[in-house]
Amino acid sequence: MSTNTAELDRLTQRWERFRTGRNTSLAGPHGWLTLTSFQWLPTSPSPLAGVPGLWGFEGTTASLTAAVEDHLTLVSTGEPVIGTITADLVDEESLNWVSAGSVVVELGVRANRYMIRTRDSESPTLVNFAGVPVFDYNPELVVTGTFTPYSAPRAEVIKTANPEVAGRAVLVGEVSFELFGVQYSLAAEEGSLGSLVVAFRDASNDDTTSHWRKVELTRPRPDGSVVVDFNRSINYPSAFTDYGTCPAPVIQNRLPLAIEAGERDPR
Numbered sequence: 079m080s081t082n083t084a085e086l087d088r089l090t091q092r093w094e095r096f097r098t099g100r101n102t103s104l105a106g107p108h109g110w111l112t113l114t115s116f117q118w119l120p121t122s123p124s125p126l127a128g129v130p131g132l133w134g135f136e137g138t139t140a141s142l143t144a145a146v147e148d149h150l151t152l153v154s155t156g157e158p159v160i161g162t163i164t165a166d167l168v169d170e171e172s173l174n175w176v177s178a179g180s181v182v183v184e185l186g187v188r189a190n191r192y193m194i195r196t197r198d199s200e201s202p203t204l205v206n207f208a209g210v211p212v213f214d215y216n217p218e219l220v221v222t223g224t225f226t227p228y229s230a231p232r233a234e235v236i237k238t239a240n241p242e243v244a245g246r247a248v249l250v251g252e253v254s255f256e257l258f259g260v261q262y263s264l265a266a267e268e269g270s271l272g273s274l275v276v277a278f279r280d281a282s283n284d285d286t287t288s289h290w291r292k293v294e295l296t297r298p299r300p301d302g303s304v305v306v307d308f309n310r311s312i313n314y315p316s317a318f319t320d321y322g323t324c325p326a327p328v329i330q331n332r333l334p335l336a337i338e339a340g341e342r343d344p345r
Contacts, residue, residue, distance in 0.1 A: 311340025
């Protein structure tokens with residue numbers, strides 16, 4: 079991508095606004111930077127490490143039994159939890175269920191098993207956060223590609239950041255593009271408002287970047303063309319925490335070159 083100085087300044091400023099929004103989003107009081115634990119629920123009410131109350135599940139229903147001295151409140155209403163409460167979720171659903179002080183307990187279902195994660199607004203990862211480290215903006219890593227949709231979406235079983243949790247990707251087509259004189263093709267999932275999301279690995283992973291990243295592309299134009307801007311590559315939450323269950327890219331989405339653009343490894 080050839081750019082003059084004025085155009086480069088405009089694109090860089092636009093990217094910097096994107097970065098500001100991204101860092102602000104990550105710094106939420108109970109967001110991804112606040113995860114401090116992950117535990118599976120037992121099949122009978124039992125105590126768990128680091129959280130008050132007795133936790134368990136039966137069938138498709140999770141339960142929590144708490145006493146006054148546990149000082150737990152419902153996130154949705156602020157009412158104290160005294161006695162037993164229940165919730166029913168399906169796979170991949172999550173609910174910020176109860177809180178105690180600075181900690182919110184997220185209830186979720188992963189791999190058809192109930193789990194909880196604690197989100198602490200006083201976690202060191204959040205308190206010490208000063209923005210995700212990034213590479214400098216590089217206009218050579220902005221290319222125009224072509225989106226070719228599949229005749230029907232394709233579901234594929236994938237790995238996740240948690241070895242006990244299998245994932246599922248629903249692929250809607252492939253994005254083909256040329257980078258440094260070589261043609262590549264990556265499978266894409268549908269994003270919000272018609273955009274495309276591509277999860278990918280590249281040769282920089284586990285060196286200057288995290289284990290894998292993703293990039294959201296513009297909505298394809300009527301002719302199928304789409305902008306692929308690797309400067310907007312971002313980390314999954316599992317780059318910041320050991321308690322993520324983030325989806326891994328499908329096997330074919332591995333680039334043999336180092337994409338040193340976008341977010342670096344924050345750890």
